[in-house]
Structure formats: C-alpha cells, structure tokens
Amino acid sequence: MNTTARHDSYDVVVIGAGPAGLAAATTAAEAGLSTLLLDENAGPGGQVWRAIASTPVRDRNHLGADYWAGSELVEEARSSGAEIIQRATVWSLDRNLEIGVSVGGASFFVKARRVILATGALERPFPIPGWTLPGVMTAGAAQTMLKSSGLVPSGPTVIAGQGPLLWLLAAQILRLGGRIDRILDTTERRNYLAALPHAFAFMTSRYFAKGLALMKQVRAKVPVVTGISELAAAGDGQLATVTYVSGGRRETVPAELLLLHQGVVPNVNLAMATGIEHRWDDLQLCWSPVLDRDGNTSVEGIAIAGDGAGIGGADAAIVRGRIAARAAVEALAPAAAARLAPMASFKASLVKAERGRIFLDTLFRPAPQFRIPSGDTIVCRCEEVSARDILDAVAIGATGPNQLKAYRRTGMGPCQGRLCGLTVTELMAQARGKSPQEIGYYRLRAPVKPITLAELAAVPKTEADVNAVVRG
Amino acid sequence: MFKRSDQDSRPSVRIVVDGAALAAREGDTVSAALLASGRDVRRATAVSGAPRLPYCMMGVCFDCLVTIDGVGNRQGCLVPVAEGMQIEIQKGKREIGR
Numbered sequence: 001m002n003t004t005a006r007h008d009s010y011d012v013v014v015i016g017a018g019p020a021g022l023a024a025a026t027t028a029a030e031a032g033l034s035t036l037l038l039d040e041n042a043g044p045g046g047q048v049w050r051a052i053a054s055t056p057v058r059d060r061n062h063l064g065a066d067y068w069a070g071s072e073l074v075e076e077a078r079s080s081g082a083e084i085i086q087r088a089t090v091w092s093l094d095r096n097l098e099i100g101v102s103v104g105g106a107s108f109f110v111k112a113r114r115v116i117l118a119t120g121a122l123e124r125p126f127p128i129p130g131w132t133l134p135g136v137m138t139a140g141a142a143q144t145m146l147k148s149s150g151l152v153p154s155g156p157t158v159i160a161g162q163g164p165l166l167w168l169l170a171a172q173i174l175r176l177g178g179r180i181d182r183i184l185d186t187t188e189r190r191n192y193l194a195a196l197p198h199a200f201a202f203m204t205s206r207y208f209a210k211g212l213a214l215m216k217q218v219r220a221k222v223p224v225v226t227g228i229s230e231l232a233a234a235g236d237g238q239l240a241t242v243t244y245v246s247g248g249r250r251e252t253v254p255a256e257l258l259l260l261h262q263g264v265v266p267n268v269n270l271a272m273a274t275g276i277e278h279r280w281d282d283l284q285l286c287w288s289p290v291l292d293r294d295g296n297t298s299v300e301g302i303a304i305a306g307d308g309a310g311i312g313g314a315d316a317a318i319v320r321g322r323i324a325a326r327a328a329v330e331a332l333a334p335a336a337a338a339r340l341a342p343m344a345s346f347k348a349s350l351v352k353a354e355r356g357r358i359f360l361d362t363l364f365r366p367a368p369q370f371r372i373p374s375g376d377t378i379v380c381r382c383e384e385v386s387a388r389d390i391l392d393a394v395a396i397g398a399t400g401p402n403q404l405k406a407y408r409r410t411g412m413g414p415c416q417g418r419l420c421g422l423t424v425t426e427l428m429a430q431a432r433g434k435s436p437q438e439i440g441y442y443r444l445r446a447p448v449k450p451i452t453l454a455e456l457a458a459v460p461k462t463e464a465d466v467n468a469v470v471r472g
Numbered sequence: 473m474f475k476r477s478d479q480d481s482r483p484s485v486r487i488v489v490d491g492a493a494l495a496a497r498e499g500d501t502v503s504a505a506l507l508a509s510g511r512d513v514r515r516a517t518a519v520s521g522a523p524r525l526p527y528c529m530m531g532v533c534f535d536c537l538v539t540i541d542g543v544g545n546r547q548g549c550l551v552p553v554a555e556g557m558q559i560e561i562q563k564g565k566r567e568i569g570r
Contacts, residue, residue: 149501152474177478413519419532
C-alpha cells in the first residue's frame with residue numbers, strides 16, 4: 001500500500017476515485033500532467049463501482065452491466081500514469097491548493113496547481129422515528145456490503161423510500177438470494193403529475209428501460225406498498241417493527257432490518273470547508289456548488305466534477321470529470337489540450353447523459369414529512385438532538401445552524417453535519433418562515449474528517465511554523 | 473441480519489473481537505465482518521450510551537466507531553480486516569491514551 005505521495009507537488013490533484021475522479025485523473029495524466037488521485041476507500045470505483053477490483057460476487061448478471069462498465073475506466077486510470085493512493089483521507093484543502101492527507105494514521109501535505117474535487121454524493125438523511133436503532137441502515141449501506149463482501153439480508157427485511165437506487169438494490173438482493181419482505185414506496189402521488197411534462201425526455205434516456213425492468217423484476221417477488229405517508233421504526237435497543245400509513249391505513253410489520261433511501265445529495269463538506277460558494281437547489285433540495293460551464297468553482301484553481309457538483313448520475317459524472325480535467329489541461333498545458341477530444345464533444349455527451357434528470361428529480365422529490373421531522377425524532381445522530389430540541393432553541397433565539405451549535409451542539413459530532421445538516425437547515429427555515437438559502441448551512445472547517453492531535457503534531461514543520469506559535 | 477453469498481470464495485482472515493476469534497473474509501471491512509458474524513456487536517454512543525450499529529457503511533455517519541488494535545474511534549467501515557486484528561466494541565467515549 002502506498003502510504004505517501006511520491007512528490008510534494010502535482011499539476012493536478014483529484015480527490016475521489018469514483019466515475020468522475022477516475023475520468024478526470026485519466027484525462028489529466030494522459031495529457032502529460034503530473035496527476036495524483038487520492039481516494040478514501042480500499043479500492044477505486046467510488047460508491048457506484050465499489051469493490052469493482054475485489055468483489056466476491058462473480059456472476060456478472062448479479063451486479064449488472066452498469067456496474068461492470070466501471071472496469072474499463074479503472075483500467076484506464078491505472079495505466080494512465082496517474083499516481084493513485086487508496087485509503088487516503090483528505091482532511092484539508094485551502095485556497096493555496098495545499099491538501100492535507102491522512103494515510104494509515106500519518107498525515108502529509110501536497111501542493112497542486114489545479115484541484116478537481118470528485119467527492120461524490122451521500123444518501124439524503126431520512127430522519128424518521130427510530131432511525132438510530134440498530135438494524136436501521138441506508139439502502140446504500142446494504143449495497144456496499146453486497147458489492148464488497150457479498151452480504152445480503154437474511155432475516156425479516158423492509159426497504160422503504162424511493163428513487164432508482166432503491167429498486168436496483170432490491171433487484172440485486174433478490175438475485176443473490178437475499179430476503180426482502182416488503183417494499184414501502186414513499187413517492188408522493190402528486191409527484192407523478194408534476195413529473196409528467198418531463199416524462200418524454202426521460203423515455204429517451206437509457207435509464208428508462210433499465211428502471212422499468214428492475215421494478216418489474218422486484219414486483220414479481222416482493223409485495224410493494226405505495227403511497228406511504230408515515231413511517232416509523234421501533235424496538236428496544238434493536239429494530240423490532242416498522243409501522244407505516246398508506247391510504248389512511250396504519251400497519252405494523254416485524255422487521256430485523258430496515259433499509260432507508262430517499263435519494264442522494266452532494267457531499268459538500270470538503271468543498272464548503274475550502275470556502276467554495278454553494279447555493280440551495282430548490283429542485284434537488286440540497287446545497288450545490290456554484291460552478292461555471294467547465295466545473296470551476298468560486299475558488300481559483302479548484303473545479304468540482306461528478307455528483308458533488310449536483311446530482312447527475314454516473315454517466316454524467318464521467319463526462320463532467322473529463323470536462324474539468326480538459327479545462328485543467330487547457331490552463332496548464334495548452335499544447336497538450338489540442339490533442340484531446342474537443343470540449344464541444346464532451347458538452348454534447350453531457351447533454352445526453354443528463355437527459356431525463358429533471359424527471360427523476362421531480363418524481364423522486366422527497367415528501368416534506370420525511371425531510372422535516374417533528375417531536376422526539378432524532379435530527380443530529382451524533383449529539384442525539386431531537387426536532388423538538390431544535391424548535392425549542394429557535395423559540396429562544398437560535399437564528400441559523402451556526403447559532404444552533406451553541407445551543408445544542410448539532411453538527412459538532414464526528415460526522416460534522418453530514419447526517420443532520422440538510423434537516424437542520426430545512427427545519428429552521430420552516431420554523432422561521434425563511435428560505436433554506438436565507439437560513440444557510442453550518443460553517444465547515446478543516447479537518448473535515450477527524451484526525452488525532454498526535455497525527456497533527458507529527459506533521460513535518462518548518463522553523464517558521466514553529467516560530468509562529470512558540471514564544472521565548 | 474446478513475448472510476454471505478455462496479459465490480464468495482475469498483480466503484478466511486482470523487480477527488479477534490472482544491477476545492473471541494472470528495473468521496472474516498479477505499476484503500471485508502471491520503464493520504462488514506462484525507455485521508456478518510451475527511454476534512451482538514452494538515456499540516454504545518458517547519452522549520447517552522444508546523446502542524448503535526453502522527448506518528451508512530461509506531464513511532460518513534460515524535456510527536461504526538470501534539476500537540481497532542488499541543486505537544479508539546476508528547471508522548470500522550473504512551478499515552479492511554487483517555490477520556490477527558484485535559477489535560473491541562466501543563462502549564461510550566474513546567478513552568484517553570487509546
């Protein structure tokens with residue numbers, strides 16, 4: 001395992017080895033730029049192609065063609081000349097394009113002339129009563145275990161939520177002989193009507209046929225309850241039951257495992273901590289970075305590609321990775337850029353890859369009651385703060401997420417707001433009658449992943465660094 | 473809660489969980505191995521002591537925190553198992569010095 005970078009500085013440093021990061025690193029390295037690709041996982045592939053080089057699931061039909069399509073990109077990246085370090089956690093990035101990286105418990109810094117952030121997405125928080133109980137996980141978590149370790153649910157299992165991933169996961173679990181007792185579809189009925197005007201564009205997307213086929217496969221084997229308007233998990237120290245309401249009827253089913261999913265949102269922590277400007281996206285209901293056509297951010301030299309730039313899916317991520325890398329090549333080595341495919345061809349591919357996205361965003365826009373909880377429901381899992389706690393803080397003067405930290409420590413635990421930030425923004429916006437944009441988000445700072453003080457203290461220091469803090 | 477696919481032919485890796493041996497598979501993360509074991513591997517939170525298991529399995533939720541080879545607060549979902557690895561289910565806060 002590589003535990004440190006070969007050089008102190010690179011033309012391009014790409015953070016994240018999913019579809020966007022692999023494509024970006026390959027494009028930059030093949031154009032002759034010195035390129036470093038840093039990735040937190042044990043192997044390349046990101047979430048969508050997780051464990052592609054090591055999965056024990058050998059029957060290629062089980063994970064599907066879209067999964068295996070990633071092999072080619074991984075191979076290209078490996079032979080591109082880019083230096084790749086796995087299990088590398090990037091905990092800091094600043095405006096000077098200096099990057100703090102932790103590998104195997106030790107940290108080092110590298111400098112870049114250009115940085116491409118490809119930190120992808122994470123699953124939207126799904127704050128229902130009981131979502132912190134052991135036995136409640138995300139659908140993505142189950143898919144990670146399925147891909148990397150061939151693990152499938154074996155006991156009474158309920159999958160609840162909405163969106164393409166949910167159906168893909170269900171199909172994969174069934175193909176591997178796993179158990180699903182029931183699927184609870186939380187898609188709001190009114191969303192079907194709202195999405196209708198965008199249906200034609202989606203029908204021309206390759207995801208249309210794939211989605212229909214998956215849903216058919218799953219519905220043939222698992223009872224699906226639609227129109228879920230309430231959802232709760234319960235149990236004493238362990239999930240025991242799932243209760244839901246559909247069409248005014250309440251039902252409780254026993255469950256050992258509840259898998260939740262209501263879409264994915266950009267993983268903004270590193271970008272925000274760097275000071276990159278973000279805006280609230282009213283359609284995707286999340287924070288997205290403000291970008292130019294080539295993916296460049298408000299911070300000079302830093303671009304964002306892939307789902308971290310706004311959710312677009314794997315095909316779009318690959319193209320956005322190439323666009324951001326091509327822009328870096330144009331800036332650093334214009335002669336080499338002339339040998340790359342023209343930017344216009346990438347832009348045309350992007351339009352194609354993003355076709356039908358508005359349909360998915362509209363159809364699978366999560367319902368308010370599953371985004372904005374009430375009462376005792378936990379919002380901040382780390383600090384164990386409920387919706388009521390937050391509303392009480394608002395009532396005595398907390399104006400936004402950053403003031404709220406002083407009242408309740410929300411977002412100050414190890415996950416640094418990743419699992420509560422969106423909920424806190426929307427909850428406070430609703431309580432104060434303001435827009436999420438006006439309410440804002442946590443002010444994030446490095447280190448964006450926890451590292452020990454010992455690790456920080458062991459980072460090589462110059463005499464100037466020491467003189468800056470030592471007196472006498 | 474979870475079972476292994478019969479396609480899985482990866483070699484076994486022996487780890488030790490709270491003093492008891494556990495056969496994991498090469499390439500498992502610590503969290504995946506713990507969840508696959510069927511044992512009670514619930515940690516207790518630092519704030520209230522509430523029982524938790526991993527939630528996201530991709531490094532963002534920190535509900536997989538575990539003591540690995542004497543170092544507390546490690547993200548079990550990001551660390552692959554290794555032969556002889558010593559795992560302790562973390563009950564509450566990380567202790568000073570580990």
